[in-house]
Amino acid sequence: DQRKNKLNQKNHGIDFEDAQTVFFDEEALLIQDPDHSEDEDRFLMLGISSSLRLMVVCHCYREEGELIRIISARKAIRRERNQYTARLK
Structure with a gap:
């Protein structure tokens, strides 16, 4: 969704193209996010x-799960930075 991508760039300075590469980080932490939607399961990477x-x-x-x-x-x-780095020690 290009509109959402442009809005995210404006609000957070991050392009979705760069963001998608986080999924290739072997040390990434996957966190369930039940607080932000009742309609679908959401996650934080x-x-x-x-x-x-x-x-x-x-x-x-x-x-x-294919998309x-x-x-x-x-x-x-x-x-979050502390949470990520603590696991690497």
Whole structure:
């Protein structure tokens, strides 16, 4: 969704093309996000993108897990950075 991508770039400075590379981070942390939708299961992926930015990508799975729909992406906050790096020690 180009409109949503442009809005995300404006609000968070992150392009969905960069955000999708977080899913290739073998150390990424997948977190269920039950608070933001009653209609679908949403998840947060905390990981490093190909541009070496630690970010949180809110997403859901479509077509029985075959397709990932990115809802938003943003830079990780301090607590999330600590959560990510603590697992690597």
